Amino acid sequence: MSERDIHANNRVFEKAVADGDVGQIAALLAPDVISLPPDAPTMFGKPAVTGLWAAAIKEHGLTGFAITTDTLDFAGDTAVEVGHAILSMTPLGAARQTAKVKFVVVWKRLNGAWLMHRDIWNADVS
C-alpha cells in the first residue's frame, strides 16, 4: 500500500529528528534527491541533502518535526505530497522555538521503496 508506505516514511522522518538520527533520514533519500531549503542554495544529491539535515539537527538545534499530509497523488512510481509541518528548534543558548512550514515532497519508488526525490518548503502563516 503506497499511501501507507509514505505516511510511514513521514513517521520515520519525525522519529529520526526526535532521535537526532541523521542515518535514518539518509535512508529515506533517493540517490538523486534534490532539496530546496528557503534562503539557501538548491542541494543536489544524497550526500548534500544528508548534510543539510545534519546541520539542521546539530547546528540549528532541530529537535521536533510534526508532519501533516494535505494531498497525496500517485502517478506510477511517483507520488506528489502537499502538506504542512511544525518544526521545533532549540538553538544553542536560546529558548525553544517553533516554526510553521508548508511543503511539496515528491516521492519516487525505487526497488519497491518510496524515497524522497524532491523536497521544498517555505514559511506558513495559516
Place this chain on the structure above:
Amino acid sequence: MSERDIHANNRVFEKAVADGDVGQIAALLAPDVISLPPDAPTMFGKPAVTGLWAAAIKEHGLTGFAITTDTLDFAGDTAVEVGHAILSMTPLGAARQTAKVKFVVVWKRLNGAWLMHRDIWNADVS
C-alpha cells in the same frame, strides 16, 4: 512533445507577466491547482491561485519573470520540474527590484494540455 509543451508554458507564463495578462496565467492552471507562496497560506484551486497572480501583478508590481528549468521528470501524465527564476518588481512609488527564487512545479496533463497542478517556491541565494 511533452517537454517542449512545458517549456512553451513557461514562455507563456513569462509573457503573461510581462503583459500583465492574468487571463493567460489562469489558462495554464489546473482546476485543482495548489500554490504555496512563501509567508502566506496555501492557496487551493484555480480562482484562489489566479487571484494570487493578479495581486502579484497589480499590488506588488510584478513585471518580469525569467524562468530556468533545472530538471524535468515525467511519470505518465505528471511532470515534476525543478528550477529557478528571477522576478522583477516595481512596487508603486518604489524603485525596480529583482528577487531570485527557486521552485518545484508539478504539471498534470488534462485533455492533452499540460497544466500547473502544484507550485511552490522560496528565496534563492545561489
